[in-house]
Amino acid sequence: MIINEVECKSVLSNTKLYGLDYSVNPYTGCGHSCAYCYAVFMKKFSGHEEEWGSFVDVKVNAPEVLREEVQKKESGSVLLSSVTDPYQSLEKEYEITREILQILEENGFNVSILTKNDLVLRDMDILKKFDHGSLSVGFTINFADDEDRKIWEPGTSKIDKRIEALRKLKEEKIPTYVHVGPWMEGITELEEILKKVEGLVYEFQVENLNTRRTEKIMDIIREKYPGLEKKYREITRDTTEHNRRLRKEVREMRKRYDVPVTLYID
Numbered sequence: 142m143i144i145n146e147v148e149c150k151s152v153l154s155n156t157k158l159y160g161l162d163y164s165v166n167p168y169t170g171c172g173h174s175c176a177y178c179y180a181v182f183m184k185k186f187s188g189h190e191e192e193w194g195s196f197v198d199v200k201v202n203a204p205e206v207l208r209e210e211v212q213k214k215e216s217g218s219v220l221l222s223s224v225t226d227p228y229q230s231l232e233k234e235y236e237i238t239r240e241i242l243q244i245l246e247e248n249g250f251n252v253s254i255l256t257k258n259d260l261v262l263r264d265m266d267i268l269k270k271f272d273h274g275s276l277s278v279g280f281t282i283n284f285a286d287d288e289d290r291k292i293w294e295p296g297t298s299k300i301d302k303r304i305e306a307l308r309k310l311k312e313e314k315i316p317t318y319v320h321v322g323p324w325m326e327g328i329t330e331l332e333e334i335l336k337k338v339e340g341l342v343y344e345f346q347v348e349n350l351n352t353r354r355t356e357k358i359m360d361i362i363r364e365k366y367p368g369l370e371k372k373y374r375e376i377t378r379d380t381t382e383h384n385r386r387l388r389k390e391v392r393e394m395r396k397r398y399d400v401p402v403t404l405y406i407d
């Protein structure tokens with residue numbers, strides 16, 4: 142892993158993702174190295190030629206920059222994070238996300254955390270300070286089975302650890318949600334995941350597969366899931382039918398479960 146300490150000019154960025162106002166990314170790059178990651182486009186913006194997952198730029202001055210930005214920009218809702226995992230392993234050492242969270246809480250911003258790592262529990266002291274309704278903590282859970290997780294998301298916490306973290310957050314009355322994104326058709330067992338987290342989350346989000354990393358996805362499908370090769374050749378050419386099948390599956394789940402299921406299709 143190549144780690145660079147860098148200075149950033151701004152950190153509170155406007156976003157339209159999931160109906161939020163801003164996103165904050167304490168790092169550029171991500172050690173989780175998920176094979177389907179669409180944030181790979183950040184390589185172009187940050188001038189990196191290395192493989193996605195092999196480098197992380199640590200924005201060491203991000204808390205300082207954010208302190209100034211929260212004074213100038215209107216308060217709003219913040220996604221932490223959109224193109225990196227704010228609680229990837231490096232965060233243990235750098236604690237940039239921790240400082241950012243503290244600043245957002247002190248300045249009355251609403252925060253939605255999205256991570257695949259139970260390191261978020263380290264910051265329970267800050268999470269507990271947020272007013273009710275101004276914080277939610279989401280875990281991305283794309284697979285019910287750790288064998289699939291290891292194939293697609295090699296650097297992430299085990300599924301059980303994420304579910305245990307959801308339980309601990311719920312015990313502290315912190316609102317939690319699960320984000321399934323992307324739905325890897327034929328691999329992601331939506332209903333199995335929902336059964337594991339039912340009663341722990343107030344919302345279950347599902348997002349379709351976007352095919353920005355077609356080549357990498359197809360390499361894995363050919364090697365690990367050869368029976369799905371034809372289907373994925375079709376999906377990576379045109380997602381229309383994939384999206385239709387996802388809509389249908391979500392409609393069925395809404396009939397069977399009480400947890401609200403939100404569908405995102407890009």
Ligand code: SF4
Pocket residue numbers: 171172173174175177178179180223224225226257
């Ligand atoms: S955790 Fe998110 S940002 Fe990081 S590699 Fe995986 S999909 Fe990309």
